[in-house]
Amino acid sequence: MLSNNDFPKLETGDWVKGNLHTGELIIGYIESLSSLEGIAKVKIVTSDNKDINGRTIALLTNQLKRLPAANVSNKEQILFLIDLALATGDEEWFKELSAKLNSMTQLLKEVNA
Known part of the structure; x- marks a missing residue:
């Protein structure tokens, strides 16, 4: 029997990738998590199955792998991530990225x- 320590520690808001039982690759972020049951509700941003893009689906946490945090180093990357934050409705991330963009602009000035 596997213990909770055998699975990566996932948290709400983590970006994850995984495969559905039918084999399709998904990338999204965790909207909610039940660590006792080992289930994460994931908002699908992109998938091999275009019909599920934008939907929230429940997946077992052992089907998911946390994606590494993006190390943003230029204006174009920040602008892309701002668009992604807007598309996903993540206001907190949008504000964080906007502040980073503003500080970069100020530094350049x-x-x-």
């Missing part, structure tokens, strides 16, 4: 002054 100071360097070029």
Whole structure:
């Protein structure tokens, strides 16, 4: 029998990838998590099965792998992630990215002054 320590520790808001029992690849983020039951409700952002894009589905946590945090280093990457935050309705992430973009812009102004 597997213990909870055998699975990666996932948290609400984590970006994850996994495969459905039918084999389709999914990428999305965890909306809610029941660690006792080992079930995560995942908002699907992209999938091999286009019919489930945008839906929330329940998956076993052992079907999921946390995606590494993005190390954003340029304006274009931040703008892309802002678009993604808007598309997914993640207001907190949008504000965080906007603040990062504003600080980058301010730094450029100071360097070029």
